[in-house]
Amino acid sequence: MFDSSAHANPTRNRNRLQLALYLAFCVAIFAVPLFIDDDFLLNRYARYLVLGMVAMALSLSWGYAGILNLGQALSFGLGSYAMAMTLKLKTVPIHTGPDGLPDFMVWNNVETLPWFWVPYQSTAFAIFAGVAVPWALAAILGWFMFRGRITGVFVAIITLAILVVANLLVIDQQRYTGGFNGITDLAQLEILGLEFDAYSKSTYFLVASCLSVCLLGALAITRSKAGLIFQAIRDQEERVRFFGYDVAAYKIMAMSISAAIAGLAGMLYTVVMEFASPTFMDVPLSLSIVIWCAVGGRQSLLGATIGAIVVAGMQGALSESETFLDTWMLVMGLIFVLVVLFLPNGLAGLLDMAGRRLMRRPGALAGGPAPAKGLSGQKAKDQT
Amino acid sequence: MDFLLQNVLTGLSIGSILLLIALGLAIIYGSMGVINMAHGEFVMLGAYGTWALNAFFGMGLLSSLVVVFFGVGLLGWLVERGVIQFLYRRPLDTILATWGIGVMLQQIVRLTVGGELRYVEMPHALTGTISILGTEISSYRVFVFVFVVALFLLTWYLMNRTRFGMQLRAVVQNSEMSACFGIDPKRIYGLTFAYGAGLAGLAGALVAPLKSVSPEMGTSYVIDAFFVVVLGGVQSIFGTVASAFLLGEATGTLGFLWNDTIAKALVLVGIIVLIRFRPQGLFVSKVRG
Numbered sequence: 001m002f003d004s005s006a007h008a009n010p011t012r013n014r015n016r017l018q019l020a021l022y023l024a025f026c027v028a029i030f031a032v033p034l035f036i037d038d039d040f041l042l043n044r045y046a047r048y049l050v051l052g053m054v055a056m057a058l059s060l061s062w063g064y065a066g067i068l069n070l071g072q073a074l075s076f077g078l079g080s081y082a083m084a085m086t087l088k089l090k091t092v093p094i095h096t097g098p099d100g101l102p103d104f105m106v107w108n109n110v111e112t113l114p115w116f117w118v119p120y121q122s123t124a125f126a127i128f129a130g131v132a133v134p135w136a137l138a139a140i141l142g143w144f145m146f147r148g149r150i151t152g153v154f155v156a157i158i159t160l161a162i163l164v165v166a167n168l169l170v171i172d173q174q175r176y177t178g179g180f181n182g183i184t185d186l187a188q189l190e191i192l193g194l195e196f197d198a199y200s201k202s203t204y205f206l207v208a209s210c211l212s213v214c215l216l217g218a219l220a221i222t223r224s225k226a227g228l229i230f231q232a233i234r235d236q237e238e239r240v241r242f243f244g245y246d247v248a249a250y251k252i253m254a255m256s257i258s259a260a261i262a263g264l265a266g267m268l269y270t271v272v273m274e275f276a277s278p279t280f281m282d283v284p285l286s287l288s289i290v291i292w293c294a295v296g297g298r299q300s301l302l303g304a305t306i307g308a309i310v311v312a313g314m315q316g317a318l319s320e321s322e323t324f325l326d327t328w329m330l331v332m333g334l335i336f337v338l339v340v341l342f343l344p345n346g347l348a349g350l351l352d353m354a355g356r357r358l359m360r361r362p363g364a365l366a367g368g369p370a371p372a373k374g375l376s377g378q379k380a381k382d383q384t
Numbered sequence: 385m386d387f388l389l390q391n392v393l394t395g396l397s398i399g400s401i402l403l404l405i406a407l408g409l410a411i412i413y414g415s416m417g418v419i420n421m422a423h424g425e426f427v428m429l430g431a432y433g434t435w436a437l438n439a440f441f442g443m444g445l446l447s448s449l450v451v452v453f454f455g456v457g458l459l460g461w462l463v464e465r466g467v468i469q470f471l472y473r474r475p476l477d478t479i480l481a482t483w484g485i486g487v488m489l490q491q492i493v494r495l496t497v498g499g500e501l502r503y504v505e506m507p508h509a510l511t512g513t514i515s516i517l518g519t520e521i522s523s524y525r526v527f528v529f530v531f532v533v534a535l536f537l538l539t540w541y542l543m544n545r546t547r548f549g550m551q552l553r554a555v556v557q558n559s560e561m562s563a564c565f566g567i568d569p570k571r572i573y574g575l576t577f578a579y580g581a582g583l584a585g586l587a588g589a590l591v592a593p594l595k596s597v598s599p600e601m602g603t604s605y606v607i608d609a610f611f612v613v614v615l616g617g618v619q620s621i622f623g624t625v626a627s628a629f630l631l632g633e634a635t636g637t638l639g640f641l642w643n644d645t646i647a648k649a650l651v652l653v654g655i656i657v658l659i660r661f662r663p664q665g666l667f668v669s670k671v672r673g
Binding site: 145150154172337340 | 391419470471474475476477479480481483484485486487488491492494495505603604607608611614641645648649652653656657659660661
């Protein structure tokens with residue numbers, strides 16, 4: 001029924017198809033500025049790409065390692081604040097108080113720069129911290145939870161609670177964080193003489209490059225031995241432990257890599273949005289990330305990315321009117337419930353299933369794309 | 385000495401509200417293993433129900449309690465029948481589905497009633513203060529405390545001394561076996577969820593005069609209530625009571641020493657650490673990783 005080459009190495013064919021899809025996506029996002037010459041629109045698309053990146057990070061920990069991190073927005077927010085802090089310190093003296101104090105600190109009667117702000121005078125340090133702080137925090141939290149063999153719903157609730165605590169503290173410590181208003185009036189990011197204006201192609205390309213590198217990097221991780229063990233842990237944690245693997249170490253690894261990517265996304269978000277706000281690390285954003293990931297397909301990095309881009313994009317298009325936005329959130333809630341009930345693997349899972357159905361009908365076989373044969377051949381074999 | 389007493393009373397008041405909200409969650413989580421993230425929205429609906437009954441029908445707080453209990457309970461029953469019954473084997477997905485339901489409820493309220501703050505008046509008889517050992521305390525807070533204790537005793541009676549309670553405990557222990565004895569597990573689960581939701585509605589109604597009523601008021605309650613339940617030990621209602629008042633006292637005292645936000649943050653972190661090192665309260669056996 002299937003030609004022999006498809007049988008020979010179905011997994012390899014499947015992997016090739018997957019890689020081709022991922023590469024096509026990367027090429028596509030780089031090609032966007034060729035067709036759109038509107039800086040305002042490019043800024044918007046850059047924003048969606050950043051959101052795609054953070055959803056992809058969640059897919060890595062949730063879809064692959066089974067760690068439902070409801071506090072994903074915390075890593076994102078930490079990255080965002082790291083970038084905002086350094087860009088705030090770079091602003092021209094008009095915007096800052098005497099001795100380079102950020103304006104909101106002057107308004108709050110802070111007299112010297114707090115010690116934890118001092119290193120952010122270096123942009124290099126800030127970029128390092130924007131990734132390292134979320135990474136370290138996730139590693140510590142992971143160590144704390146997974147060494148105690150806390151699993152499933154408790155992980156979800158604990159990560160959510162940590163997010164709530166962090167959000168409360170950031171809003172409460174107005175003197176040091178800008179409180180409810182966040183950190184606004186930022187300078188432009190400048191790396192090695194390159195200026196990244198939020199409304200320019202350079203920022204779009206920066207975001208697109210980071211997303212591509214992270215997406216392909218994450219794909220490489222999922223294909224490595226560690227990636228296989230992540231998936232094994234997701235499916236049967238006990239069995240992996242009996243095989244002698246250090247389950248906690250792998251989970252900590254998955255969660256901290258995911259947090260580092262989210263931190264990077266957060267930094268880019270500040271560059272694109274030109275401010276940082278406590279809403280970048282609040283519960284509604286975390287919920288949105290989970291929804292994007294679930295709708296796009298939690299077990300597909302690309303699916304989660306595209307899910308975020310499409311859903312956030314539609315939301316952006318509707319956000320002109322308050323009523324539209326509220327209705328949209330209602331529809332989103334409904335879609336989310338339906339996806340959880342009927343499509344646990346999201347749209348990516350649906351496509352996969354549709355492809356398989358199509359392949360199972362002998363007549364449709366010839367019409368299908370060639371590399372997909374390997375995939376369906378393997379599945380068909382599994383089912384017999 | 386006055387200070388101390390004032391603190392204890394504040395703690396008791398916070399604790400009674402915590403217990404009120406956690407009681408419904410304890411029933412649902414303790415017996416069904418479902419983390420109902422829409423619980424906060426049930427609380428919110430209870431508050432809005434009280435406001436609507438007051439604004440449109442002129443009903444007082446006390447008389448609307450019954451309506452709110454059955455109204456929110458019915459909604460809870462619908463949610464269980466419509467969504468949750470399909471997810472008993474996927475605990476992580478129940479979190480997501482109920483979270484989605486919570487978002488929908490919030491948006492429905494925002495679209496129909498509007499996002500602005502609403503206020504519910506206290507019953508006139510309870511607006512004064514009562515003096516306890518020389519410390520003045522609002523009589524409404526005393527009323528809430530007494531009401532919660534009564535509600536708790538009623539729940540305990542329902543679970544341990546009635547036919548329904550016995551059936552529920554049987555279903556929790558072994559639903560197939562109890563089905564063989566003629567108990568319909570679906571009916572029991574549906575009613576239990578409805579009862580838990582109804583309690584959340586009551587909580588909302590009673591909280592309404594103390595806080596302003598808004599569509600997002602419920603969000604923060606779920607996490608607090610969930611931790612009260614876990615800290616107390618999942619299947620012990622008495623544990624829930626103890627931990628509610630313990631957390632109430634802790635929040636009150638820390639809030640007195642620093643401020644409310646720091647107090648809340650410290651208490652949450654404290655509970656997380658406690659759960660990690662005292663997992664007796666944890667209920668991992670029903671959970672898939």
